[in-house]
Amino acid sequence: xxxxxxxxxxxxxxxxxxxxxxxxxxxxxxxxxxxxxxxxxxxxxxxxxxxxxxxxxxxxxxxxxxxxxxxxxxxxxxxxxxxxxxxxxxxxxxxxxxxxxxxxxxxxxxxxxxxxxxxxxxxxxxxxxxxxxxxxxxxxxxxxxxxxxxxx
Numbered sequence: 001x002x003x004x005x006x007x008x009x010x011x012x013x014x015x016x017x018x019x020x021x022x023x024x025x026x027x028x029x030x031x032x033x034x035x036x037x038x039x040x041x042x043x044x045x046x047x048x049x050x051x052x053x054x055x056x057x058x059x060x061x062x063x064x065x066x067x068x069x070x071x072x073x074x075x076x077x078x079x080x081x082x083x084x085x086x087x088x089x090x091x092x093x094x095x096x097x098x099x100x101x102x103x104x105x106x107x108x109x110x111x112x113x114x115x116x117x118x119x120x121x122x123x124x125x126x127x128x129x130x131x132x133x134x135x136x137x138x139x140x141x142x143x144x145x146x147x148x149x150x151x152x
Contacts, residue, residue: 058120059090062099065125070150075118079103082149083114097121098128107132107145114145 063076070078080086083103091098101116112133119128130137130145137145146152 056090058097058125059088059099062118062120062125063088067127067146070146070152073150078149079116084111091117099125105145105148 064074066072066074076088079101083101083105086101086103089100091100097120099118099120101118102113104111105114107114115131115134117128117130118125127142130142132141
């Protein structure tokens with residue numbers, strides 16, 4: 001084999017090896033990118049789970065808790081028993097967490113939807129507002145409905 005043939009063959013082998021090295025480098029780069037993407041997805045899922053658990057805990061806390069003026073029956077038991085078609089949910093405005101409730105009841109001879117918004121913090125909750133068919137209720141009307149809910 002002549003020197004020229006040897007150099008040509010050696011050049012081809014080096015070229016093939018460079019191609020293999022470039023593929024490995026590209027694969028490693030893709031692997032790093034894949035790891036980064038996977039980590040970001042994992043973080044997003046973890047945040048979603050934490051937020052979901054917090055919402056579930058807020059809802060469970062209100063339903064299993066009691067109001068100060070009605071300490072003998074839980075909110076969930078009283079509201080679910082009194083109102084027709086009870087629906088519970090969660091909401092958030094800024095940093096403030098809320099539990100929402102909607103149910104049907106008769107009020108002064110008419111059946112309508114009552115919406116109750118409970119504010120929630122780390123250790124307590126309370127009623128933020130009540131409305132019937134979208135019309136805010138006065139404090140007197142709220143107390144009248146709550147007394148009916150709790151059988152007072």
